[in-house]
Amino acid sequence: MHVFLQQLINGLSLGAIYALIAVGYTMVYGVLRLINFAHGDVFMVGAMMGLYVATGSFTVYETVRNHPLLSLPVGLIALAVLAVVIVLRVMRIKAHWALDGAAKVVAAAAISALVMDLGGRLIHASGAPSWRAFFITIVAAMIVCGCLGFVIELVAYRPLRNQPRITALITAIGISMFLEFGGQGVFGATPQHFPDVAPIAQSSEHVPAWQLPQTFHVLGVTVSFAYTLIVAVTLVLMAALTYVVRYTRTGMALRAVSFRFDTAALMGINIDRIVSFAFVLGSMLAAAGGVLVAVRSPSITPLMGLMPGIKAFVAAVLGGIGNIPGAVAGGFLLGLVEVLVAAYLPQGSQYRDAIAFVILIAILLVKPTGLFGRNLVEKV
Amino acid sequence: MRKSDPISLSPLAPGRSWLRTLLSNALVVVVVLILAGIGRRIEYAERNFSFPWFHDWITWHWGFYQTRMLMLAAIGVIMAVSLQLINGIAGQFSLGHAGFMAVGAYLSGYASSTYALLDPDDPGTNYENAGQVAWYFVSLATVVFTIAVVLTVVFLLLRLSQRLWRGLPPLLLLAVLAWFTWDFSAGFGLESVPPYLIWTKLLRGLGEMFGWTLAQGLPHALEFSKWLPAWSRRPLCFLTLLTGGGLFASAAGLLVGLPTLRLRGDYLAIATLGFAEIIRVVITNSQALGRSTGLPVTPYANRPDLIPDPDRPGDPVTHYIFPWILAMMVVTIVAVWRIAYSPKGRLIRAVREDEVAAAAVGISTTRQKVTAFIVGAFFAGVGGVLYVHREGYVNPSSFGIDQSLLYVVMVTLGGLGSITGAIVAGALLTLLPFLFRQLASVQALPLSVRHVFENQFAVLALALVIMMLVRPRGLLGGRELWWRRNRRALQTAPAAGATAT
Numbered sequence: 001m002h003v004f005l006q007q008l009i010n011g012l013s014l015g016a017i018y019a020l021i022a023v024g025y026t027m028v029y030g031v032l033r034l035i036n037f038a039h040g041d042v043f044m045v046g047a048m049m050g051l052y053v054a055t056g057s058f059t060v061y062e063t064v065r066n067h068p069l070l071s072l073p074v075g076l077i078a079l080a081v082l083a084v085v086i087v088l089r090v091m092r093i094k095a096h097w098a099l100d101g102a103a104k105v106v107a108a109a110a111i112s113a114l115v116m117d118l119g120g121r122l123i124h125a126s127g128a129p130s131w132r133a134f135f136i137t138i139v140a141a142m143i144v145c146g147c148l149g150f151v152i153e154l155v156a157y158r159p160l161r162n163q164p165r166i167t168a169l170i171t172a173i174g175i176s177m178f179l180e181f182g183g184q185g186v187f188g189a190t191p192q193h194f195p196d197v198a199p200i201a202q203s204s205e206h207v208p209a210w211q212l213p214q215t216f217h218v219l220g221v222t223v224s225f226a227y228t229l230i231v232a233v234t235l236v237l238m239a240a241l242t243y244v245v246r247y248t249r250t251g252m253a254l255r256a257v258s259f260r261f262d263t264a265a266l267m268g269i270n271i272d273r274i275v276s277f278a279f280v281l282g283s284m285l286a287a288a289g290g291v292l293v294a295v296r297s298p299s300i301t302p303l304m305g306l307m308p309g310i311k312a313f314v315a316a317v318l319g320g321i322g323n324i325p326g327a328v329a330g331g332f333l334l335g336l337v338e339v340l341v342a343a344y345l346p347q348g349s350q351y352r353d354a355i356a357f358v359i360l361i362a363i364l365l366v367k368p369t370g371l372f373g374r375n376l377v378e379k380v
Numbered sequence: 381m382r383k384s385d386p387i388s389l390s391p392l393a394p395g396r397s398w399l400r401t402l403l404s405n406a407l408v409v410v411v412v413l414i415l416a417g418i419g420r421r422i423e424y425a426e427r428n429f430s431f432p433w434f435h436d437w438i439t440w441h442w443g444f445y446q447t448r449m450l451m452l453a454a455i456g457v458i459m460a461v462s463l464q465l466i467n468g469i470a471g472q473f474s475l476g477h478a479g480f481m482a483v484g485a486y487l488s489g490y491a492s493s494t495y496a497l498l499d500p501d502d503p504g505t506n507y508e509n510a511g512q513v514a515w516y517f518v519s520l521a522t523v524v525f526t527i528a529v530v531l532t533v534v535f536l537l538l539r540l541s542q543r544l545w546r547g548l549p550p551l552l553l554l555a556v557l558a559w560f561t562w563d564f565s566a567g568f569g570l571e572s573v574p575p576y577l578i579w580t581k582l583l584r585g586l587g588e589m590f591g592w593t594l595a596q597g598l599p600h601a602l603e604f605s606k607w608l609p610a611w612s613r614r615p616l617c618f619l620t621l622l623t624g625g626g627l628f629a630s631a632a633g634l635l636v637g638l639p640t641l642r643l644r645g646d647y648l649a650i651a652t653l654g655f656a657e658i659i660r661v662v663i664t665n666s667q668a669l670g671r672s673t674g675l676p677v678t679p680y681a682n683r684p685d686l687i688p689d690p691d692r693p694g695d696p697v698t699h700y701i702f703p704w705i706l707a708m709m710v711v712t713i714v715a716v717w718r719i720a721y722s723p724k725g726r727l728i729r730a731v732r733e734d735e736v737a738a739a740a741v742g743i744s745t746t747r748q749k750v751t752a753f754i755v756g757a758f759f760a761g762v763g764g765v766l767y768v769h770r771e772g773y774v775n776p777s778s779f780g781i782d783q784s785l786l787y788v789v790m791v792t793l794g795g796l797g798s799i800t801g802a803i804v805a806g807a808l809l810t811l812l813p814f815l816f817r818q819l820a821s822v823q824a825l826p827l828s829v830r831h832v833f834e835n836q837f838a839v840l841a842l843a844l845v846i847m848m849l850v851r852p853r854g855l856l857g858g859r860e861l862w863w864r865r866n867r868r869a870l871q872t873a874p875a876a877g878a879t880a881t
Contacts, residue, residue, distance in 0.1 A: 164852075
């Protein structure tokens with residue numbers, strides 16, 4: 001029983017991360033009927049960006065800043081483009097679509113750079129393991145990955161909206177590979193160590209006054225605090241997401257677009273904006289998942305997004321793809337099953353990766369619409 | 381079917397005459413066998429390696445590295461063309477092709493590393509033991525067949541139970557799975573299994589049956605190998621390895637194709653990916669197949685007893701395996717072409733274009749899709765056998781998701797539905813990493829450009845994205861290379877399952 005409760009918390013924390021990523025998959029699928037293969041790699045970028053913010057070393061920015069030649073023009077150009085975009089938006093001037101798109105990309109890059117720099121400075125000033133540092137890391141990673149998701153949708157998926165779905169699928173695969181191998185080139189292929197940002201003591205004996213203990217006891221079971229932190233943050237984010245999706249107009253528009261694409265456009269909903277909104281929301285949650293998983297296991301590599309991405313997709317399918325509460329439930333369920341099977345089956349830890357796929361195939365054979373999905377009748 | 385029908389491209393007009401079909405196919409087979417050098421007598425008394433064939437000239441004039449690149453490119457073409465049958469012509473979006481390659485590679489690798497040696501004391505007789513290799517495959521086939529029978533019986537019982545109550549099959553399936561899990565975990569590692577642990581007993585029984593069948597037949601198979609004439613032993617052994625690897629890979633293709641029949645594009649992709657990953661995980665956890673460290677296999681016809689000619693340094697492995705690789709590439713291309721541009725191919729393409737309409741016309745969609753999977757997986761297995769016997773070493777990471785995605789990229793880049801496109805893209809994408817690596821070491825280029833070329837897959841991925849944005853139909857756009865514009869191009873369909881929402 002003792003072991004079971006510990007594995008329960010373990011599984012719930014793993015499932016929380018799968019849930020965060022799965023929500024992104026399911027939102028994009030609900031809106032565009034596209035499996036965004038690159039979503040797992042957005043999760044990886046979130047972890048990497050969290051690393052850079054937490055260590056206060058945003059190397060690209062530092063390099064540009066210290067470069068005698070590039071620093072001034074690049075900064076000026078970034079600010080100028082941002083100003084142009086703001087002016088255009090405020091005065092509602094619609095520039096040529098290509099310029100508009102390029103301006104949006106540069107604006108997203110500028111926002112990311114600014115956020116990373118600011119976050120790094122704040123953490124450097126306030127000292128590493130603290131609640132403030134943890135909060136800043138997560139928020140900075142979320143903003144940067146939101147921008148990344150926005151850019152990916154703008155550049156790769158929006159031009160292909162009227163093409164057959166297989167084209168968009170291949171493009172998604174291409175973006176995923178680009179992020180993985182490009183990440184290997186930019187971040188380096190060796191695993192990097194994520195610093196401790198959450199104020200959790202490293203050992204149970206010596207706990208500084210302003211930190212939380214590593215473990216606490218409930219019902220006679222030793223539970224790791226890090227795991228409960230992950231679950232707690234996930235629940236908070238899910239609550240926020242539920243509020244946005246259910247009680248705001250944009251959320252209602254999102255639901256409308258996922259229900260009927262063409263009719264929503266007829267009702268005056270700006271499809272482009274809603275699709276971007278879905279991508280940004282999903283990417284922000286994935287980035288939060290990236291930072292949280294780094295709290296769980298501090299070694300991050302550029303290829304860490306592949307398997308969790310696929311497993312999160314399985315979780316989304318398990319819950320019923322297109323269905324947000326289903327994705328959350330599927331994520332938690334998959335995490336639980338994976339950890340329990342690894343714990344209780346003989347040599348189960350070697351078959352961890354296969355469990356998810358066995359569940360996937362079983363679900364696709366038995367109930368393809370998932371646990372909570374609705375029956376999609378294919379009309380001739 | 382008339383002679384003037386533009387779709388038919390065979391040298392002999394395909395009539396309904398079985399003799400004509402047999403002769404036209406036999407012609408291809410004879411050409412292939414001549415290419416493979418079967419029929420040449422190789423004298424083993426000669427200790428000097430100096431029987432040049434055309435590929436030895438290539439090795440001498442271009443170098444060993446370039447010849448290796450050619451062989452890998454040929455294997456890449458085999459993989460791309462076999463995947464084109466599944467993805468392009470049948471319209472099934474399969475992301476698990478490397479799994480079939482792994483099945484062929486590992487099974488044939490294990491067979492040749494354990495059974496291919498005729499005389500254990502003489503390493504010169506490697507790959508001469510056709511009989512024992514064949515018997516290994518036969519005993520494995522009996523085990524697989526038994527498992528298939530058991531699974532079919534279980535499946536049929538589940539279907540029968542549906543008549544009692546509609547919701548019964550999933551519950552029964554869960555019950556059976558739970559029973560199996562409890563049974564297996566209770567009996568795992570026990571020396572003597574109590575009789576009530578039925579599933580564990582069944583599994584152990586299967587293992588014993590395999591061992592018994594093997595033991596019964598191996599001595600007779602050895603006699604058979606020794607009875608074969610000396611010049612035919614090696615080709616027959618390799619032919620057995622190819623056929624065995626291919627057949628087991630196509631069995632895996634059947635296993636993947638049957639459950640995924642009613643899945644649409646996106647789900648099918650992930651399900652096939654899942655199957656390939658399961659295959660890889662099973663291999664990684666199998667002690668006999670070397671786990672993650674891999675399986676060393678003597679390359680085909682590596683003969684340490686041969687003394688190379690000092691004037692013409694060649695490579696025995698290349699000498700013996702290059703014709704086979706070339707021959708199997710030709711066989712793959714011809715077979716997939718003949719299937720694609722035949723009445724059967726029209727049935728398969730009809731299923732791709734509109735499944736509902738095809739079913740309404742009376743085409744068995746199940747049969748066409750499963751055929752595509754089986755044939756595609758067969759040639760993928762053949763590619764795997766060739767790969768492992770050329771490289772001499774295989775580990776599970778060469779058959780992971782990245783490789784499967786690479787094959788899908790090859791097929792899509794060339795144009796879905798175009799066999800020549802798959803050939804071009806398969807060769808190109810196998811050779812490009814080498815090209816990039818060489819470019820990355822060129823001193824004349826600036827450092828930033830060289831750094832770009834070092835991350836070759838990132839550049840390839842970017843090129844793929846740009847290609848999809850600019851020319852989504854692929855390089856050849858679904859057409860074959862030399863078809864003139866006034867011929868009706870076989871257009872690629874919208875993605876299977878692209879329903880309006």
